[in-house]
Structure formats: structure tokens, C-alpha cells
Amino acid sequence: MLKEQFEISYNMLSNIIKDIDEKEADFQLELANNNIKWQLGHIIVANETFVFGTTEEENTLGAELGKSFAPGTSPQSFTGAEPTFKELKGILNTQLDRILNIVDDQLDRKRNEPLANMTTFAETIPFGVTHTNYHTGQIKLMKTMMDKLDQGV
DSSP states (O other): HEEEEEEHHHHHHHHHHHTTTTEEEHHHTTTTTOHHHHHHHHHHHIIIIIISSSSTOOOSSSHHHHHHHHOOGGGGGGOHHHHHOHHHHHHHHHHHHHHHHHHHTTTOOOOEHHHHHHHHHHHHHHHHHHHHHHHHHHHHHHHHHHHHHHHHH
């Protein structure tokens, strides 16, 4: 069931971001703490930790992308070394395949380090789906607001 939930969540997210270009992804609404690009990068970094664990385990993206997209970061601290929005979309698709290939095996594993008081992947993996959906909603809201700004509404 978790595979299907990740597929649905990632497909919904991919559908929302498919027509967003680099300029829109980088645009930051006045009252927002971040932008669509940060939201997408954050989803990727978080799921790397929720599903794959630490960099000592199967986490291949978190250390590098975490510098830009981990909790507590923001677009204001971007250095220009971050992946483009288009690259993040590609990483998202690759990550989904990796998740689908490992999720069943991970459920029986204990985490090397607890994450938010969760000690097993059986706890953090379902939270990853919830977290993805929360940030997908943030992206949808930002996109809707920017569309309204473009229309002069």
C-alpha cells in the first residue's frame, strides 16, 4: 500500500509542477519563507531521509542537497550551486523509482539514528507520504497565487 501512496503522491506532485518553469520556481511570494524550487528540493531531501536513512545507509542525495533544502534553509541562502528546477524534477522521478524498489525491504529495518522520535522505517516511511502531500499542497498554493498575480486578480 505504501508503494501506491508514494506513486499517487509523486504523480500528483509531478502533474502540478510539469508546467512550472525556472523563473516561476525561483519566484518568492512576498509573505512566503521559500519558493516552489525550495519546496520540491525539500521533499526530495526529506524523503531521502525518511525512506533511505542516513548517508551511511542508502541515502545518496541528502548530504549534497541538504545544504540547500534541509529544514532551516531557505532560498535566500542559495549559492547558485543548487540543481535547476528541471534537474530537481528529474531527481524526483528517479527517487520515486528508488523508493518503489526498496520500500518493502526497509519496513522491517530499524533506523541507525532516530528521526523525530521515530526509530524504525515502518514509522518514518508513512510519514514521508504525509510530508510529501503537505509540501505538494504548499506548491499548489504558491502556483495558484502566482497564477492570480499574473492575471492581475
